[in-house]
Amino acid sequence: MTLHEPDLALHVEDLTVSYHSKPVLWDIDFDVPPGVMAAIVGPNGAGKSTLIKSVLGLVPTVAGHVTLHGRPYKAQRRRVGYVPQRSSVDWDFPTTALDVVTMGLYGRLGWLRRPGRRERDEAMAALELVGMQDFAKRQISQLSGGQQQRVFLARALVQKADVYFLDEPMAGVDATTERAIVDILRRLRDEGKTVIVVHHDLQTVRSYFDWLLILNVRVIAQGPVAEVYTADHLRKAYGGQIALLDQGTFLSGEAVAEAAERAG
Amino acid sequence: MTLVELLSDYTIQNVVAGAALLGLVSGVLGSFAVLRQQSLLGDTMSHAALPGVCLGFIIAGTREIGSILLGALATGALAALVMLLLTRMSRLKTDAGLGITLSVFFAIGVVLLTHIQGMNNASQGGLDAFLFGQAAATLRSDLWIMGGITAVALLLVAALWKEFKLVSFDPEFATSLGLPVAWLEVLLTVMVALAVVVGLQMVGVVLMAAMIIAPAVAARQWSRCLEDMVLLAALIGVAGGVFGALISALSRGLATGPLIILSVSSVVLVSMTLAPERGFLWEAVRRVRARRRLRYQQVLTTLYRLAVHHADPDYRSEQGMLDTYHGQRTRAVLRQLMRRGLVEGRDTPSDEPGPPRRWVLTPAGIDEAERVLESLGRENA
Numbered sequence: 001m002t003l004h005e006p007d008l009a010l011h012v013e014d015l016t017v018s019y020h021s022k023p024v025l026w027d028i029d030f031d032v033p034p035g036v037m038a039a040i041v042g043p044n045g046a047g048k049s050t051l052i053k054s055v056l057g058l059v060p061t062v063a064g065h066v067t068l069h070g071r072p073y074k075a076q077r078r079r080v081g082y083v084p085q086r087s088s089v090d091w092d093f094p095t096t097a098l099d100v101v102t103m104g105l106y107g108r109l110g111w112l113r114r115p116g117r118r119e120r121d122e123a124m125a126a127l128e129l130v131g132m133q134d135f136a137k138r139q140i141s142q143l144s145g146g147q148q149q150r151v152f153l154a155r156a157l158v159q160k161a162d163v164y165f166l167d168e169p170m171a172g173v174d175a176t177t178e179r180a181i182v183d184i185l186r187r188l189r190d191e192g193k194t195v196i197v198v199h200h201d202l203q204t205v206r207s208y209f210d211w212l213l214i215l216n217v218r219v220i221a222q223g224p225v226a227e228v229y230t231a232d233h234l235r236k237a238y239g240g241q242i243a244l245l246d247q248g249t250f251l252s253g254e255a256v257a258e259a260a261e262r263a264g
Numbered sequence: 265m266t267l268v269e270l271l272s273d274y275t276i277q278n279v280v281a282g283a284a285l286l287g288l289v290s291g292v293l294g295s296f297a298v299l300r301q302q303s304l305l306g307d308t309m310s311h312a313a314l315p316g317v318c319l320g321f322i323i324a325g326t327r328e329i330g331s332i333l334l335g336a337l338a339t340g341a342l343a344a345l346v347m348l349l350l351t352r353m354s355r356l357k358t359d360a361g362l363g364i365t366l367s368v369f370f371a372i373g374v375v376l377l378t379h380i381q382g383m384n385n386a387s388q389g390g391l392d393a394f395l396f397g398q399a400a401a402t403l404r405s406d407l408w409i410m411g412g413i414t415a416v417a418l419l420l421v422a423a424l425w426k427e428f429k430l431v432s433f434d435p436e437f438a439t440s441l442g443l444p445v446a447w448l449e450v451l452l453t454v455m456v457a458l459a460v461v462v463g464l465q466m467v468g469v470v471l472m473a474a475m476i477i478a479p480a481v482a483a484r485q486w487s488r489c490l491e492d493m494v495l496l497a498a499l500i501g502v503a504g505g506v507f508g509a510l511i512s513a514l515s516r517g518l519a520t521g522p523l524i525i526l527s528v529s530s531v532v533l534v535s536m537t538l539a540p541e542r543g544f545l546w547e548a549v550r551r552v553r554a555r556r557r558l559r560y561q562q563v564l565t566t567l568y569r570l571a572v573h574h575a576d577p578d579y580r581s582e583q584g585m586l587d588t589y590h591g592q593r594t595r596a597v598l599r600q601l602m603r604r605g606l607v608e609g610r611d612t613p614s615d616e617p618g619p620p621r622r623w624v625l626t627p628a629g630i631d632e633a634e635r636v637l638e639s640l641g642r643e644n645a
Contacts, residue, residue: 020355056440074442082440089434093299094484094493103430107441112423139488155437 003070009194015064038211081161146177287501291479307473312343314373397468397521467521485539504528568633580622
């Protein structure tokens, strides 16, 4: 089979997703080169999470195709790591932090095989990476929000993927955890992995990320952060939400960007 | 009757063995249903089994257990499918979908049941026992069917353990790993339908849902991992089943099915109240302790603030002042603080009017008050 756009870590073309026959994502063309840390930003209801989910095949698409490193997602599952939104699961489930991390290895294990010592060691190593080794045996219901997020990150780390998708990993976590998560993601990028993050905080986009997609049902802009993070693009995506701020600050483009940062 | 006589009775043996099998299979499968927040799916499927029971009877023309159970399984599974389509295709929410499906299928079942009763077919006798169950009618041949279904279900759960666990905890992540999540969920649902079929004769369609939900809910209170929960739920199911069956055998005229449900439910009640960390009682004790600690800290910091305000670490606070500030009597709290060496009562200097004794912070009390205030500041930051 010939590779389709092999030089791109993620290539999305013409992707359209609808819910109750209303478009949630419309004609998305989105490319991410390998070895970058990319953010997906946009206002509420822009379809940020839906974009990740449709790439991973969790949400049915109406049209379009997706390739990862040149091959369709189904052939590349083992090269993908996924951190869902923390609120997507019931944290009262009777299990431990270590056990949740081990779940990241279930795909590799295959049917009928049970996780053994090797899997436990790997999961333990991942917990150490996120600084949670002391909580391995802790009930997940007793972890704080930030700790739960770290456990989810560790579960993706054991997947040893090439492309990581994270859905709002910094939402509702404390500053220390946010710092730790960013450090780990940077390390992944420096190892040549591609990290794609749904992000909600415009303030930190420029300092954390080097690639950016601004989304509002359609693609507003994409590319290196320095080129894409402009007042014009943000106003196009956020429109009214930014206009709510003091009109006086809209005189210069830079001021708008700063207003947008504060709004985020 | 003594217990030995009881257990050597052929009918009672059947009933007890059946109840144990039912408890086993519904405890194990109920755990997954409860964790997937699908407890009511069991209720819908058990009510929806009634039309199947009647259809099975009509088709077979006689009260033949094989076709009756097959019919129950078919309509139970059909109801689950209808409910799934309703919620997927329309904007109906899950609870409404379950409710509609349950009542429509159950109504059809009752109509069919009354129709059969009006046919004057001699062999229809006892078909209405499927409503509330008739454990005494359990035959050795029924036990083989129940045992077979239980064995298949347990084998599947053992073989697909980690898949079922992941699908119950995080189906989205399971999908991203490439697991056939839809099929695994269908399998779990069909197995719950099988458990319902196992229980139809014993407890009937109306109470069967409790058999699925109760052992799992009770077990959840005590367990820290899924393995423990499923094992414990199986144990509670078996124990409740056997206990209920024996009680009903010991006394005349008490229906077995409801007694099984009641004994399992009493385990739920105890577990909800007493289980460490999750029980009501535990929670209440924790709350009382927290409230008392809070009051100690409040009184202590009030004393500290008064001392700071007067720039005198030995400032003597009057009881009345503290009571007024807190809007309630603080003498008991102060006594407790004194016992812990954080405050002491000192005599008022003889030249000063007012009450004879006043309260003063000890050096340990000052340290403690500063620690409390500092931790308050940290939480606010």
